[in-house]
Amino acid sequence: MFRSSLITLFLLTLIIPSPLFASDNLASLEAVVAANQKVQPGLNNYLATVETSRIEEMMTNLTSGMPADVKPPPPPIITKFWQRNGKSLVYARQTQLAPYVAKMVKQISANLAIELNEMLLPATQAEQRRALVKGASIKMSEVALTDSLMHRLEISFKEPTDLNEAFYVSGIRLPQKQIKSLTFDIDVKTNTVRELALVADNGLQLTMEIRYLEVAGGHIPERFQITSPDGKVDDSFEVKFIEVDNFLLPASMLRVIRRPELQEKLEVFFKDYQVNMPIPEDIQTQLKNQ
Numbered sequence: 698m699f700r701s702s703l704i705t706l707f708l709l710t711l712i713i714p715s716p717l718f719a720s721d722n723l724a725s726l727e728a729v730v731a732a733n734q735k736v737q738p739g740l741n742n743y744l745a746t747v748e749t750s751r752i753e754e755m756m757t758n759l760t761s762g763m764p765a766d767v768k769p770p771p772p773p774i775i776t777k778f779w780q781r782n783g784k785s786l787v788y789a790r791q792t793q794l795a796p797y798v799a800k801m802v803k804q805i806s807a808n809l810a811i812e813l814n815e816m817l818l819p820a821t822q823a824e825q826r827r828a829l830v831k832g833a834s835i836k837m838s839e840v841a842l843t844d845s846l847m848h849r850l851e852i853s854f855k856e857p858t859d860l861n862e863a864f865y866v867s868g869i870r871l872p873q874k875q876i877k878s879l880t881f882d883i884d885v886k887t888n889t890v891r892e893l894a895l896v897a898d899n900g901l902q903l904t905m906e907i908r909y910l911e912v913a914g915g916h917i918p919e920r921f922q923i924t925s926p927d928g929k930v931d932d933s934f935e936v937k938f939i940e941v942d943n944f945l946l947p948a949s950m951l952r953v954i955r956r957p958e959l960q961e962k963l964e965v966f967f968k969d970y971q972v973n974m975p976i977p978e979d980i981q982t983q984l985k986n987q
Contacts, residue, residue, distance in 0.1 A: 702972060703746075704987055709824040711947070714761075722830060722835060723825070723826055723827060723830060723850075724882065725837070725848045725881075726818055726826070726850065726883070726885050726889050727818075727823060728883075729817070729818055729883060729888050729889065729890055730752075730820050730823065730902055732886070732887070732888035732889070732915050732916075733814040733815070733818075733820070733915070734820065735914045735915050736814055736912060736913075736914045736915040736916070736917060736946070737819040737894070737912055737913050737915075737917075738913070738914050738971070739913075739943075739944070739973075740781065740972070741780065741781050741863070741973050742778070742779060742780040742781065742942045742972070742973060742974070742976065743776050743778075743779050743941075743944075743946060743970055743971065743972045743973075744776065744777070744970070744971040744974065744977075745776070745777050745967040745968065745969060745970045745971075745978075746774065746775070746776055746967070746968050747777050747787070747966070747967060748775075748965070748966045748967075748968065749775075749964060749965045750964070750965065751963055751965075752772050752773065752775065753772060756771060757762065758930050767907065770901075772830065773789035773790070774789060774790040775787065775788070775789055775790075776788055776789075776790055777967070778976075778980050779812060780976070783984075784984050784987055785812065786980060786983055786984060786987070790845055809846070812918060813917050813918045813919075813936065813947075814918070815866065816865060816866050816918065816921075817864070817865050817890055817893070817907075817918075818864060818865070818866065818890070819862065819863075819865075819866060822862060822863045822864075825861065825863040826863045826864060829854075829858060829860065829863055830852055832854070832855050833852050833853060833854045833855065833858075834853040834855070835850070835851070835852055836853075837849065837850055837851075838851075840882070843934040845884050845885070845886055846885045846886070847882045847883060847884060847891065848881075848883040848885055849881070849883075849884075850880070850881045850883065851878065851879075851880045851881050852879045852881075853878045854876065854878065857874075857875035857876060857877055857898035858875070858876050859873060859874045859875065859876070860873045860874075860876055861873060862896050863975075864879060865893070867931075869905075869907060869921070869934075870923070870932060870954065871895065871903060871905065871923065872895070872897050872901065872903075874897075875897055875898035875899065876896070876897055876898070877896045877897060877898055878895065878896045879893065879894070879895050880892075880893070880894040880895070881893055885914055885930075887909070887915070887985060888915075889907070889909050889916050890907060891906070891907060892904060892905065892906050892907070893905045893907075894986075902925060902926055903923055903924070903925055903930060904923070904924055904926075905921055905922065905923045906920075906921070906922045906924075906926075907920070907921055908920040908922075910945070912937065912945050913944075917936075917938075917945065918936070919935065919936050919937075919938070920933070920934070920935045920936070921933065921934040921935075926954070929954050929956065929957055930955070931955040932952075932953065932954050932955060932956070933951075933952070933953045934951070934952045934953075935949070935950070935951050935952075936949070936950050936951075937949045938951075939967075941970045941972055942970075942973070943965050943970045944972060946970060946972075947967050948966065948967060949964065949965065949966045949967070950963075950964070950965045951963075951964045951965075952964075974977065
């Protein structure tokens with residue numbers, strides 16, 4: 698009986714907000730950022746060709762009204778370039794594109810300009826995160842699970858706040874404007890965010906669960922699931938990996954959006970990887986012009 702009471706008391710202690718943790722403000726979040734920087738440390742850059750049926754679908758829609766005697770342009774070849782601690786790029790290899798094709802490439806690029814370890818807590822936005830929480834109420838607690846210990850960080854803003862991608866990028870399809878609260882569940886052992894919940898001023902509540910794949914130096918997200926309590930939102934984003942030069946890189950990405958205002962499915966494949974190569978001059982030029 699006494700032993701059972703002690704265990705109960707211990708668990709209650711873990712979930713009581715701790716002034717010590719609260720004084721650390723965003724230390725637990727920045728620990729996640731630091732851990733992300735250590736993932737696959739030998740990977741400095743990569744170049745890959747992108748394939749998706751969406752390109753053919755968009756080209757068909759864009760050229761459907763053309764006269765029969767007008768030959769449509771060939772579909773663009775999309776390339777993705779990524780580098781550590783620097784700007785990345787998604788672009789068409791063709792230097793001259795028809796205006797409507799260039800517009801299509803821009804739309805596709807927005808969906809592909811996503812790096813898995815940079816979707817949450819972008820490293821470049823640390824100062825903005827600190828500025829946003831200065832007037833917020835912050836509560837930290839611990840939750841002991843069967844095989845792990847979770848730090849729960851609850852941020853309640855005094856007024857609905859625009860995040861401007863300080864906590865997650867827009868490509869993740871979570872609202873950025875008029876946010877009332879954010880809650881992060883952080884795995885202490887792996888320094889990964891296992892769950893993110895938000896409440897917006899319009900009453901919208903969303904929860905994102907993240908599943909990870911263990912790699913050299915840490916963990917990479919391999920599945921995101923975004924849901925709402927009423928079941929009206931049920932999005933998923935899943936990645937399959939391939940080993941290239943001893944690194945695990947995306948082989949395919951599948952995004953499914955199920956919302957009242959949008960039903961969409963996008964599958965993307967990556968091939969012809971070039972890893973840790975000198976950056977071509979044309980890419981250097983485009984990066985400078987971004």
